[in-house]
């Protein structure tokens with residue numbers, strides 16, 4: 001037996017190189033359910049991993065206390081907090097914030113946040129007593145369309161979890177962002193075309209037309225992480241959906257040019273060129289990169305490209321603003337001031 005827990009299917013990251021910037025760790029820390037009867041064994045292992053580092057714990061009353069990093073002091077923590085700390089120390093990285101749904105035998109899954117400073121300082125945040133960990137509204141399709149005044153289609157039969165995730169995502173948007181989403185076509189498929197079972201959504205631009213696909217298989221694969229605060233945890237699928245809305249937002253100027261080209265007759269070619277240029281780097285992305293000032297994206301996934309960086313920052317600003325404030329405060333301030341909406345300009349019909 002290697003440890004009190006086993007981590008399964010954890011993506012490996014660049015080994016050995018230390019981080020220079022704090023980040024939001026969006027990886028799933030998969031694990032079998034913890035047995036409260038094994039708490040003592042877990043304390044011993046945790047103490048070994050901590051090597052004397054203290055743990056700052058924000059408990060269920062919101063009170064902060066510092067626990068010495070020894071097995072005796074760790075007994076103050078619940079099984080879920082111990083498990084989250086263990087998982088973050090095993091699978092997370094310095095500088096990261098992990099929002100973990102810890103599975104505990106007989107208690108279901110319990111949301112706990114673990115933050116690691118670049119210097120290794122540890123902060124564990126429990127859900128507040130009386131916090132809300134329900135599943136939110138699952139509106140009927142009709143009620144959903146009415147509430148958000150969607151013009152686009154919602155084809156197919158939407159599963160309750162899909163409607164719930166979509167409702168949660170759209171409820172987070174500002175009016176100007178929602179206005180843009182109303183023009184999007186939503187579609188659903190059983191699974192992602194590339195076979196990725198963990199992918200929950202995808203933005204696709206076909207000229208003037210924007211489609212966001214929701215993948216049922218990805219919507220179901222939502223078990224080991226959450227986003228937001230542990231006292232009001234949001235689904236990781238909501239993160240995925242708002243990320244794709246971020247792409248749709250950032251590409252709106254390009255779509256506007258493509259749409260104009262369809263009615264432009266002789267000027268169509270010039271407008272298509274303009275759309276191509278804007279899809280590479282439009283006004284929103286341009287300003288975002290200026291504000292980001294050369295820093296990495298707030299999540300590792302966001303480092304794939306400047307477009308992914310924007311989509312991840314856009315998503316975090318909505319689903320976990322405290323995480324964006326912690327990781328990229330200037331970007332948080334930019335969104336909070338509505339500068340991304342101004343960069344896009346007014347959208348005409």
Ligand SMILES: [Zn+2]
Nearest residue numbers: 243247308311
């Ligand atoms: Zn993306």
